[in-house]
Amino acid sequence: MMQRGFEPREFEQRTQAAQRMMQAAGLDALLLSTEADVRYFTGYLTRFWESPSRPWFVVVPAQGKPVAVIPSIGAALMAQTWVDDIRTWRAPDPADDGVSLLADTLNGLGARTIGTPMGYESHLRMPLADWARVQAALRGVVRDDAGIVARLRSVKSAAEVAKITQACAIAGRAFARVPQIARVGVPLSQVFRDFQRLCLEEGADWVPYLAGGAAQGGYGDVISPASDAPLVAGDVLMLDTGLVWDGYFCDFDRNFSLGPSDAQTEAAHARLIEAVDAAAHIARPGATAAQLFHAMDAIVTGGKGGSDAGRLGHGLGMQLTEGLSLIPQDHTVLEPGMVITLEPGIETGEGRMLVHEEDILITEGAAVFLSPRSGPAMVQL
Amino acid sequence: MMQRGFEPREFEQRTQAAQRMMQAAGLDALLLSTEADVRYFTGYLTRFWESPSRPWFVVVPAQGKPVAVIPSIGAALMAQTWVDDIRTWRAPDPADDGVSLLADTLNGLGARTIGTPMGYESHLRMPLADWARVQAALRGVVRDDAGIVARLRSVKSAAEVAKITQACAIAGRAFARVPQIARVGVPLSQVFRDFQRLCLEEGADWVPYLAGGAAQGGYGDVISPASDAPLVAGDVLMLDTGLVWDGYFCDFDRNFSLGPSDAQTEAAHARLIEAVDAAAHIARPGATAAQLFHAMDAIVTGGKGGSDAGRLGHGLGMQLTEGLSLIPQDHTVLEPGMVITLEPGIETGEGRMLVHEEDILITEGAAVFLSPRSGPAMVQL
Numbered sequence: 001m002m003q004r005g006f007e008p009r010e011f012e013q014r015t016q017a018a019q020r021m022m023q024a025a026g027l028d029a030l031l032l033s034t035e036a037d038v039r040y041f042t043g044y045l046t047r048f049w050e051s052p053s054r055p056w057f058v059v060v061p062a063q064g065k066p067v068a069v070i071p072s073i074g075a076a077l078m079a080q081t082w083v084d085d086i087r088t089w090r091a092p093d094p095a096d097d098g099v100s101l102l103a104d105t106l107n108g109l110g111a112r113t114i115g116t117p118m119g120y121e122s123h124l125r126m127p128l129a130d131w132a133r134v135q136a137a138l139r140g141v142v143r144d145d146a147g148i149v150a151r152l153r154s155v156k157s158a159a160e161v162a163k164i165t166q167a168c169a170i171a172g173r174a175f176a177r178v179p180q181i182a183r184v185g186v187p188l189s190q191v192f193r194d195f196q197r198l199c200l201e202e203g204a205d206w207v208p209y210l211a212g213g214a215a216q217g218g219y220g221d222v223i224s225p226a227s228d229a230p231l232v233a234g235d236v237l238m239l240d241t242g243l244v245w246d247g248y249f250c251d252f253d254r255n256f257s258l259g260p261s262d263a264q265t266e267a268a269h270a271r272l273i274e275a276v277d278a279a280a281h282i283a284r285p286g287a288t289a290a291q292l293f294h295a296m297d298a299i300v301t302g303g304k305g306g307s308d309a310g311r312l313g314h315g316l317g318m319q320l321t322e323g324l325s326l327i328p329q330d331h332t333v334l335e336p337g338m339v340i341t342l343e344p345g346i347e348t349g350e351g352r353m354l355v356h357e358e359d360i361l362i363t364e365g366a367a368v369f370l371s372p373r374s375g376p377a378m379v380q381l
Numbered sequence: 382m383m384q385r386g387f388e389p390r391e392f393e394q395r396t397q398a399a400q401r402m403m404q405a406a407g408l409d410a411l412l413l414s415t416e417a418d419v420r421y422f423t424g425y426l427t428r429f430w431e432s433p434s435r436p437w438f439v440v441v442p443a444q445g446k447p448v449a450v451i452p453s454i455g456a457a458l459m460a461q462t463w464v465d466d467i468r469t470w471r472a473p474d475p476a477d478d479g480v481s482l483l484a485d486t487l488n489g490l491g492a493r494t495i496g497t498p499m500g501y502e503s504h505l506r507m508p509l510a511d512w513a514r515v516q517a518a519l520r521g522v523v524r525d526d527a528g529i530v531a532r533l534r535s536v537k538s539a540a541e542v543a544k545i546t547q548a549c550a551i552a553g554r555a556f557a558r559v560p561q562i563a564r565v566g567v568p569l570s571q572v573f574r575d576f577q578r579l580c581l582e583e584g585a586d587w588v589p590y591l592a593g594g595a596a597q598g599g600y601g602d603v604i605s606p607a608s609d610a611p612l613v614a615g616d617v618l619m620l621d622t623g624l625v626w627d628g629y630f631c632d633f634d635r636n637f638s639l640g641p642s643d644a645q646t647e648a649a650h651a652r653l654i655e656a657v658d659a660a661a662h663i664a665r666p667g668a669t670a671a672q673l674f675h676a677m678d679a680i681v682t683g684g685k686g687g688s689d690a691g692r693l694g695h696g697l698g699m700q701l702t703e704g705l706s707l708i709p710q711d712h713t714v715l716e717p718g719m720v721i722t723l724e725p726g727i728e729t730g731e732g733r734m735l736v737h738e739e740d741i742l743i744t745e746g747a748a749v750f751l752s753p754r755s756g757p758a759m760v761q762l
Contacts, residue, residue, distance in 0.1 A: 004609075016757065029520065039665065045606055046592070046604045046605060046606060047590055047591065047592060047606065048592065048604035049602075050449075050589050050590040050623060050700075050701045051590075051700070051702040052502050052503075052504070052700055052702065052703070053501075053502050053702045053706070054691075055702075071691060072689035072691060073602075073603075073604065073689060073690050073691055074604065076601055076602040076605075076607050076700065076732070077602055077604055087400050088689075090687075090691050091691050091692060092501065092692060092708065093569035093710070094690075094711065095710065095712050097501070104686075108546060116578050117508075118510040119508055120434075120473065120475065120478070120508060120693045121433050121508070122433075122508045122509070123433070123504060123505065123506050123507060123508065123509075124504065124505065125504050126504060126507055127496075127498075127499055127500055127501060127502070127503045128468050128499040128505055128525075128694070129499040129500055129504070130506075132617060141435050141610070144509075162518075178685065189586075192586070193581045193582070193584075193585070193586070194581075196577075196581050196587065196588075196607070197581045197582065200574045200575075200577050200578045200581075201574070201578065204574070205573070205574070205606070206569075206588065206591070207575065207577075207587065207588075207596060208428075208430065208431050208589070209428050209429075209431040209432075210587070211428060211429065220457055221454075221457040222454075223426065223427045223428075223429035223454065223455065224427060224457075224458050224461075225426055225427060225586070226586075228385075228553075242431060264470075267685055269719055271621055282713055297587075308452075308453035308454060308456065308469075308471060310435075310452060310453065310454055310473060311452050311473075314434065317606070319431075319433055320431045320432050321432040321434045322434075325434070325473045327473065329475050330475065353456070370578060377638065380396050
């Protein structure tokens with residue numbers, strides 16, 4: 001059985017790397033408030049974030065371990081992490097829901113310039129009214145974290161890669177069992193429920209994300225919940241899952257054909273695989289996100305510059321999507337340890353499309369497929 | 382099969398109620414950015430929010446339907462809701478990720494005073510840097526929504542209650558099948574996976590939340606992920622689930638005894654049921670959240686004023702927890718249509734506790750249990 005969690009050394013390295021970057025950026029402390037950012041520096045793993053009722057904070061000081069400023073209900077679990085300094089209040093507290101404890105902590109650390117993620121993909125997970133109160137009580141000022149957290153999280157350690165690999169393998173086994181659950185006449189909503197069951201049976205801790213579609217010759221969109229409409233002969237069924245193992249996601253999909261598919265749809269699917277192969281072929285250190293986009297876009301649109309889906313892949317890890325985007329405007333340079341999805345889509349008619357997605361690891365050499373690479377032909381159900 | 386979604390009339394009523402309250406509060410528009418708030422006014426239901434990469438906005442103007450300001454990837458799904466005015470940009474766009482489209486929309490509506498949720502349990506789901514840009518581009522000013530959205534969402538319509546009832550019934554059937562999956566020697570992590578499978582088999586759309594614990598005479602906390610440790614004779618196993626049906630949650634737990642339990646643990650469990658009954662008995666219109674807290678606290682601590690868990694229940698609906706808290710400081714007056722959990726905990730030793738939770742509906746008369754009310758004795762496995 002694979003080891004859960006991380007060695008304390010991993011958190012030490014993450015924290016020390018952040019502290020080096022903080023020093024270069026002139027930051028005395030980092031303030032973190034979201035699930036993934038808090039977990040990245042502490043190892044604090046719980047599904048309790050599903051409840052929006054309590055804010056949670058971690059402060060990374062200029063030196064030493066992170067400091068947790070959290071509701072008392074989380075103290076016992078946080079005490080199991082490598083963090084020593086755990087400050088708690090009994091939340092929810094309408095009079096002062098962690099505001100003064102957080103401000104006191106930052107003031108006590110002597111933090112004059114505090115960074116918090118303010119850029120792409122970030123949000124501050126606390127009420128704006130309380131945020132104003134915190135800022136008013138601070139002796140220091142808060143500004144953007146200079147992208148430090150996103151930058152650190154974008155390159156995965158070997159231990160992180162192992163967890164994503166595990167998640168991908170679990171999803172791969174679940175996809176291989178789709179013929180057991182999907183056939184003509186089964187409602188799509190039932191397929192969704194059964195597929196999540198397969199993911200769990202194959203070892204997923206949980207299945208935060210499942211989307212998909214089923215329609216003749218392609219589907220209309222890729223983010224809708226499942227309808228109760230039964231599968232019909234000739235449908236293309238797509239399932240796209242982000243399941244989690246020990247806090248790390250996979251994110252890839254598979255297309256299936258309900259009975260024989262027509263030549264045009266088969267050709268479109270093969271084109272998607274060709275696009276993935278083209279991007280994977282150039283996905284090496286030094287290549288950019290934009291270059292991967294163009295490699296795929298040339299094949300799926302003839303180079304028109306993308307579609308309304310907005311991108312042809314993205315980073316992946318502690319969140320379903322994180323970090324770079326495969327779009328013309330993203331010139332992020334690939335580095336070993338980055339894990340990304342290749343997710344081209346192709347129009348198959350008015351308002352219809354196919355989307356294919358695989359997960360790859362950037363290495364010193366050729367990219368490694370973490371998802372079990374699909375062949376050009378759809379699996380027929 | 383129960384009807385999914387809502388009649389357009391439901392969204393009309395929600396919107397008109399908001400607009401009456403906006404007028405009273407001097408607000409020209411509401412700005413919404415989170416999954417539940419956006420869905421409340423539009424019916425936009427998707428698991429795609431799991432991806433943090435794209436912001437989504439809905440503006441409720443002083444009159445007329447809400448306006449959606451969203452990434453183009455969501456246009457097709459939003460077009461299936463009652464919303465007519467759907468404005469899109471191709472996200473992610475590093476140069477302007479919806480900032481100018483949102484500002485133009487609010488300016489175009491002539492909104493001078495804009496409310497957005499800034500209070501308890503809220504957050505703004507967009508990068509702070511972009512939020513500063515939006516505010517700079519607005520002709521109006523943004524302030525707190527005066528609690529309008531939280532107030533509206535706290536009282537459920539009959540159609541909403543039906544969905545929560547359905548979620549509770551599904552979880553009830555899954556809990557009834559726990560003897561099939563949990564016995565001495567089975568790792569807790571396996572029980573967690575299997576219980577989620579049971580929830581899906583019984584009809585859950587998905588299972589966003591599962592927590593629990595298993596230990597001798599009580600568990601140490603109630604938010605930890607499952608370990609791989611096997612169940613032991615004499616353990617109390619607790620499973621606490623928030624599963625979703627058509628976008629609405631249940632949230633309740635059950636305690637099981639692995640073989641016979643000792644008299645002290647049984648008595649503690651019976652005390653929890655007694656506490657729930659005491660709170661349910663007074664849970665009628667006019668009673669306050671604080672009164673329910675004290676009714677339970679008197680029984681579980683002898684009136685010491687609670688524990689580090691922070692509260693003995695909370696509102697429930699589109700989120701696992703939402704709205705009022707059963708704490709001494711919350712004097713929210715109960716109203717028909719509120720759905721709340723009763724969640725007393727009791728210490729059973731140093732660092733050990735039992736927690737029991739049920740879901741009830743406040744009506745004109747006596748509260749109605751939506752979860753299948755537990756008896757005083759734990760089910761023995």
